[in-house]
Amino acid sequence: xxxxxxxxxxxxxxxxxxxxxLGVEVKAVDVTDNSIVNPIxxxxxxxxxxxxxxxxxxxxxxxxxxxxxxxxxxHQSGKLYPNIQAILTGADRVREKxxxxxxxxxxxxHIVIREHAQIAEVIPTLGERVIFKSSRDGYDGYGQWxxxxxxxxxxxxxxxxGLDLAKLPLIAEKMVAxxxxxxxxxxxxxxxxxxxxxxxxxxxxxxxLHVSIAPATDVSELxxxxxxxxxxxxxxxLEYVGVLAVELFQTGEELLVNEIAPRxxxxxxxxxxxxxxxxxxxxxxAVLDFPLGSTTTYSVTAMVNIIGCTSFSRDxxxxxxxNLHWYGKTLRxxxxxxxxxxxxxxxxxxxxxxxxxxxxxxxxxxPMLPGEIKRLKAIV
Amino acid sequence: xxxxxxxxxxxxxxxxxxxxxLGVEVKAVDVTDNSIVNPIxxxxxxxxxxxxxxxxxxxxxxxxxxxxxxxxxxHQSGKLYPNIQAILTGADRVREKxxxxxxxxxxxxHIVIREHAQIAEVIPTLGERVIFKSSRDGYDGYGQWxxxxxxxxxxxxxxxxGLDLAKLPLIAEKMVAxxxxxxxxxxxxxxxxxxxxxxxxxxxxxxxLHVSIAPATDVSELxxxxxxxxxxxxxxxLEYVGVLAVELFQTGEELLVNEIAPRxxxxxxxxxxxxxxxxxxxxxxAVLDFPLGSTTTYSVTAMVNIIGCTSFSRDxxxxxxxNLHWYGKTLRxxxxxxxxxxxxxxxxxxxxxxxxxxxxxxxxxxPMLPGEIKRLKAIV
Numbered sequence: 212x213x214x215x216x217x218x219x220x221x222x223x224x225x226x227x228x229x230x231x232x233l234g235v236e237v238k239a240v241d242v243t244d245n246s247i248v249n250p251i252x253x254x255x256x257x258x259x260x261x262x263x264x265x266x267x268x269x270x271x272x273x274x275x276x277x278x279x280x281x282x283x284x285x286h287q288s289g290k291l292y293p294n295i296q297a298i299l300t301g302a303d304r305v306r307e308k309x310x311x312x313x314x315x316x317x318x319x320x321h322i323v324i325r326e327h328a329q330i331a332e333v334i335p336t337l338g339e340r341v342i343f344k345s346s347r348d349g350y351d352g353y354g355q356w357x358x359x360x361x362x363x364x365x366x367x368x369x370x371x372x373g374l375d376l377a378k379l380p381l382i383a384e385k386m387v388a389x390x391x392x393x394x395x396x397x398x399x400x401x402x403x404x405x406x407x408x409x410x411x412x413x414x415x416x417x418x419x420l421h422v423s424i425a426p427a428t429d430v431s432e433l434x435x436x437x438x439x440x441x442x443x444x445x446x447x448x449l450e451y452v453g454v455l456a457v458e459l460f461q462t463g464e465e466l467l468v469n470e471i472a473p474r475x476x477x478x479x480x481x482x483x484x485x486x487x488x489x490x491x492x493x494x495x496x497a498v499l500d501f502p503l504g505s506t507t508t509y510s511v512t513a514m515v516n517i518i519g520c521t522s523f524s525r526d527x528x529x530x531x532x533x534n535l536h537w538y539g540k541t542l543r544x545x546x547x548x549x550x551x552x553x554x555x556x557x558x559x560x561x562x563x564x565x566x567x568x569x570x571x572x573x574x575x576x577x578p579m580l581p582g583e584i585k586r587l588k589a590i591v
Numbered sequence: 592x593x594x595x596x597x598x599x600x601x602x603x604x605x606x607x608x609x610x611x612x613l614g615v616e617v618k619a620v621d622v623t624d625n626s627i628v629n630p631i632x633x634x635x636x637x638x639x640x641x642x643x644x645x646x647x648x649x650x651x652x653x654x655x656x657x658x659x660x661x662x663x664x665x666h667q668s669g670k671l672y673p674n675i676q677a678i679l680t681g682a683d684r685v686r687e688k689x690x691x692x693x694x695x696x697x698x699x700x701h702i703v704i705r706e707h708a709q710i711a712e713v714i715p716t717l718g719e720r721v722i723f724k725s726s727r728d729g730y731d732g733y734g735q736w737x738x739x740x741x742x743x744x745x746x747x748x749x750x751x752x753g754l755d756l757a758k759l760p761l762i763a764e765k766m767v768a769x770x771x772x773x774x775x776x777x778x779x780x781x782x783x784x785x786x787x788x789x790x791x792x793x794x795x796x797x798x799x800l801h802v803s804i805a806p807a808t809d810v811s812e813l814x815x816x817x818x819x820x821x822x823x824x825x826x827x828x829l830e831y832v833g834v835l836a837v838e839l840f841q842t843g844e845e846l847l848v849n850e851i852a853p854r855x856x857x858x859x860x861x862x863x864x865x866x867x868x869x870x871x872x873x874x875x876x877a878v879l880d881f882p883l884g885s886t887t888t889y890s891v892t893a894m895v896n897i898i899g900c901t902s903f904s905r906d907x908x909x910x911x912x913x914n915l916h917w918y919g920k921t922l923r924x925x926x927x928x929x930x931x932x933x934x935x936x937x938x939x940x941x942x943x944x945x946x947x948x949x950x951x952x953x954x955x956x957x958p959m960l961p962g963e964i965k966r967l968k969a970i971v
Contacts, residue, residue, distance in 0.1 A: 228611055231604075231631055233908070234917030234929070251611055254634060487911065502909035509889070528613065529882035531867065537614030549614070 212499055215263050215290075216250065217281065218242055218273035221538040221547070222475050222491075223250040225483070226273070229491035235499065238263055242278055251539075264288050269498040271453060275302035275473050276348055292498040293473050297449040301473035304382045305346045311468055314444045318468040319460070324381040330368060334361055337385040343367065344382045345374075355418065357386070387467060389460035393427050395438040396456045396479040396490060397506070398497045399446040406493070408486055409508045410438055411478045413458070414579040419545065421579040423514040425481045428558065428590060437466050445471060454479070454494035477516065477547070484534045484552040485512030510554035511561050513583075515568070517549045520576040527551065527571035532564055562587035592879055595643050595670075596630065597661060598622055598653035601918040601927070602855050602871075603630040605863070606653070609871035615879065618643060622658055631919075644668050649878040651833060655682035655853055656728055672878040673853050677829040681853035684762045685726045691848055694824045698848040699840070704761040710748060713763045714741055720766040723747065726759055735798065737766070767847060769840035773807050775818040776836045776859040778873045779826040781880050786873070788866055789888045790818055791858045793838070794959040799925065801959040803894040805861045808938065808970060817846050825851060834859070834874040857896070857927070864914045864932040865892030890934035891941050895948070895960065897929045904951035907931065912944055942967035 212235050216223040219239035227237040227250040239250040240260060247256040247263045256263070264270065270290045272282075275298050286295040300306040311318045322329065322336055324343075333341055339361045345354035356367055371381065392415065397407035412427035413420055442457055445468075449455075456476030458469040479490040488496075488504025496503055510532075517523070521542050528535050530553075537549040553568060555561035565584045569577070592615050596603040599619035607617040607630040619630040620640060627636040627643045636643070644650065650670045652662075655678050666675040680686045691698045702709065702716055704723075713721055719741045725734035736747055751761065772795065777787035792807035793800055822837055825848075829835075836856030838849040859870035868876075868884025876883055890912075897903070901922050908915050910933075917929040933948060935941035945964045949957070 224611075228608055231608055232914070232916045234915075234919050236632060236919075249629065249632070249634070252616060252629070254629070254636070256634070496908070502906055504908065505911040507911065526882055528876070528884065531885040531887065534612070535614075536612045539614050539616075 212236070212268045213238065213266055214495060214498060215240060215247075215267035215270045216273050217270070217277050217285065219248050219250055219253065220273060221540070221549075222273035224538060225480075225489075225491045225536070226271075226475070226495060227251055229483075229489055230495045233492070233495065233501070235495055237495070238267075239273075240281070242281060245281065260284075264290070271494065271498050272298055272474055275299075277302075292452040293455070294450060294452070297451050297455075297473045300449060301471055303347050304344055304470070305380055307471060308382065310445070310448055314448045316441050316444050316468055317466065319387055320385040322383045324383055325376055327371065327376060330364075330371060330383075333358075333383045334364070337383060340386040342384050342386050343371070344384060346380045346382060387460055387462065389462045389467070391427075391461050392458060392469065393430075393438070393461050393466075394423075394456055394458045394476065394478040395442050396454060396476055396482075397442055397446070398454045398490075398493045398503055399451045400497050400503050401452050401500050403447070404503060405443055405446060406503045406506050407439060407442060408479060408482055408490065408506045410435065411481060411514075413478050414583060416579050417545075419516070419518060419547075420477045421516050421518070421577070422583055423478045423481055424558075424561075424583070424587070425485060425512050425514070426508055428587075431464060433464050434461065434466065437464075441466060441468060449473075453497045454490050477550075478514070480536065480550050481512040481514040481552055482506075483536065484554050485510045510556065511558055512555075513553045513561055513565055515551045515553065515565075515577065515580065516547055517551065518547055518576060519543065519545045520573060521548060522573055524571035527568055530564060530567050530571075533568055558587045558590040592616070592648040593618065593646055594875060594878060595620060595627075595647035595650045595665075596653050597650070597657050597665065599628050599630055599633065600653055601920070601929075602653035604918065605860075605869075605871045605916070606651075606855070606875060607631055609863075609869055610875045613872070613875065613881070615875055617875070618647075619653075620661070622661060625661065640664075644670070651874065651878050652678055652854055655679075657682075672832040673835070674830060674832070677831050677835075677853045680829060681851055683727050684724055684850070685760055687851060688762060690825070690828055694828045696821050696824050696848055697846065699767055700765040702763045704763055705756055707751065707756060710744075710751060710763075713738075714744070717763060717765040722764050722766050723751070724762045724764060725754075726762060767840055767842065769842045769847070771807075771841050772838060772849065773810075773818070773841050773846075774803075774836055774838045774856065774858040775822045776834060776856055776862075776870060777822055777826070777886070778834045778870075778877045778883055779831045780877050780883050781832055783827070784883060785823055785826060786883045786886050787819060787822060788859060788862055788870065788886045790815065791861060791894075793858050794963060796959050797925075799896070799898060799927075800857045801896050801898070801957070802963055803858045803861055804938075804941075804963070804967070805865060805892050805894070806888055808967075811844060813844050814841065814846065817844075821846060821848060829853075833877045834870050857930075858894070860916065860930050861892040861894040861932055862886075863916065864934050865890045890936065891938055892935075893933045893941055893945055893963075895931045895933065895945075895957065896927055897931065898927055898956060899923065899925045900953060900956040901928060902953055907948055907951035910944060910947050910951075913948055938967045938970040 223239040343356040409426035411423040411425035414422040456472040482489040532554045603619040723736045789806035791803040791805035794802040836852040862869040
């Protein structure tokens, strides 16, 4: 069978690798020119988009910011999973907030700013600590502005004055003092069955995910249940088919949705080595209407992103339980070049393997790792 | 980095999938016309063999019966691993027997028949139960003839009369009454380090491997040591680099080498889901001079070949621990179409999963499975 993926980056690549053993061929659409490429070596196929759409048994996306004409075209084929509304919701913070509010899913207090006059409401309503997010193209920390005190607003207003808020509204969101960021990732199939992976906890640095630990430490049954309920509300609300990621802020036993991603997600990469079925295979299964796979966790896993860096010791692949996933991309500042999944039997064993790993890595590119190793070591 | 594989079948395919996460690109040579293809989708690359050889960091083989002009050409590049002598030894039973005898490695009693007159020596020397094997192209049960009693010889002599024994000698081998067939698979790197996977036990039917169980049940320390010694003697004798498979007959605490394969091997497919590093990745690591990976076994694993059959229930992928590896080939009688790795925590749990699996399979194509399930269930 054949799956066509809109987008030809590392997520399409990992779908390709996970799908091949099932006898499923994954081709990718380079959305810059709608050419059809092999997601691994980017070799061009000799057929065009129309034929690729026709050939595919299912069509999906590796990111939500797909050019709308392409998304519309693919939607018309009747083969798009998740559906176009789900993708548009993931791509647009205004739609996303509307969905969450409609479903009664807790999220950060916010105002949708559609005209400049509304900026004056922000501090009275949300206080001085606010994060402004562009409604679209907010991928990976771009298009976000932080206000830490009222004095920042003047400078921000200069930036916002240049934005067409009627066309591209801003979300002003009250910054919450959360304990940690976690994510719940799972799949919903065409019959509405839902299967969740264990919750991961995520460490960000300068707006990018650096480390995920799964299963997250100290997850109470209540949090587990709340996360599952949130996931299910959203997935059902969107009539979702495929893998969906929900990022959450946890404070005590409370959860707020930070954002949703209508696709496989960086914080689910740990499943490649730590869970029985990886998120990429699970997504392929869901969109092709195959039975979903078991999401049992095999090992405690750390996923460590390699960002903007290629200079590490290849000896890391000699560390027991250490698995490199390299994307083969050209080096750019802040670019995700690959990730390393480290699996172990316990958090302590994981910490000790991460210690060994750290010795193979240039520490300036892995600022979150030392603190995390220390934290994991302290877990009894 | 780039690895070129001579041969474009499922073994090249699985090397490709295992290599990609390491940032290693695998291309394959279709040995029928020396074209360069993607091992998964068989798309042609736009460059020829000479350029592919030039581009490659290492060149290897997925089977030993490579046309000699091609093998010679690649040998001259200085990039071939394992070396040409090792490949030729694996491809030629006469060389293989010479190596085993020279290294003092126990193997089945045999005569090399280079002229028809020698056939008369067979029964006096080896007895009436003999297997005749062509020295070359003996892949997968082809080119083998069994003599169960002296009365079979007349018919066989008619066949042998048509063979050019000076050019292609026969090996006459005494049939041994062994307890079981096992295989030891491991890798040797360029510095001579050896890492072995756990021993697998193999069930054949009509000359084809049907089921492997790993780790093999009831392996004594003595057998383990003997298998390791045999592997190391052969690998060192061949100055081997890469993954090597040695098939053994076990009788009590004795081992005889049945045959060696200078490549990844069907009885090592279980490592994809049951061991920390799979044989395909290990081979790529060895030929590229990367550090070898851990060979720790994660789970008790059954590898079940799907032979000459495509009609099974796709529900098998819903069974926890059941992993399909499909090769995407056109159906032919007796053709290996794919395999299923089933992992479990114990032999009993494995038996019960295999029971569930059996319900998804057309039983006539899996004749060895019911008996094996029964045997595994009886293990205390």
